[in-house]
Amino acid sequence: MVLLPLIEGLLEFPIETNQCISPISQLLTALRYYATGSHLDSIADYMGMHSTTAVRIIPKVSRAIASLYSRFVKLPVTEDERSKAMRNFYDIARFPHVIGAIDCTHVKIVSPGGTDAEVFRNRKSYFSINVQGICDANMKFINVVARWPGSSHDATIFNMSNMPTYFEDNRFPNSILLGDSGYPCRNYLLTPLPNPRTEAE
Structure with missing residues (x-):
């Protein structure tokens, strides 16, 4: 995956706990949302997380991807x-x-x-x-x-x-x-x- 290494540092949590969502899972959650436009409850259920977690992840990943704009465009x-x-x-x-x-x-x-x-x-x-x-x-x-x-x-x-x-x-x-x-x-x-x-x- 090309995108993950570029934004991984912006998605990692400071400590490892059972509650942390890995950077790859965060990225896949956001990509699924972008691709399908499905309701966040459906995406969260599919990804095995609570909908409030998905609500926080999508903007976080979006900001991380947007931060790459000037590097590629x-x-x-x-x-x-x-x-x-x-x-x-x-x-x-x-x-x-x-x-x-x-x-x-x-x-x-x-x-x-x-x-x-x-x-x-x-x-x-x-x-x-x-x-x-x-x-x-x-x-x-x-x-x-x-x-x-x-x-x-x-x-x-x-x-x-x-x-x-x-x-x-x-x-x-x-x-x-x-x-x-x-x-x-x-x-x-x-x-x-x-x-x-x-x-x-």
Whole structure:
């Protein structure tokens, strides 16, 4: 298991007693919750623990995993990193200067309730968070924005993210992103031509 050694130190209890849940059991409990979305009572029962224990474990493991974000999700900031990213995209489609592909996806959630709950309802009528991701040519995330309600448009999320500022401040010189038609076409964000007529287009 690749993830466990990276977060094990954050999950261990200071003393060994019969009441301690091992780091592997904590991780498996959280992964089962993420994968199934089942009620915590069901997950706790399946994992052989009390539901109040599962309630404490899920946020603890989630924080431990989130602490790894900057280690694995990184934009290509150096010239060498950008050159490698561009070369990888070029090798796929002979498209120059591309360092990432951007899109959003809806992650289903339970209604948060309250007066603002409806802003989380997306155009497909379920509650979600609209998550923006930028991936490299190897389909690894290099940037994620996961804080917008489901009713938010992809272009709004992009415009409110740091990406326009980064590109406009020339942090990524001679670099572009590729996006779908849900994004505005800019000199650093290319979107499909609406009515392509030639093979090159």
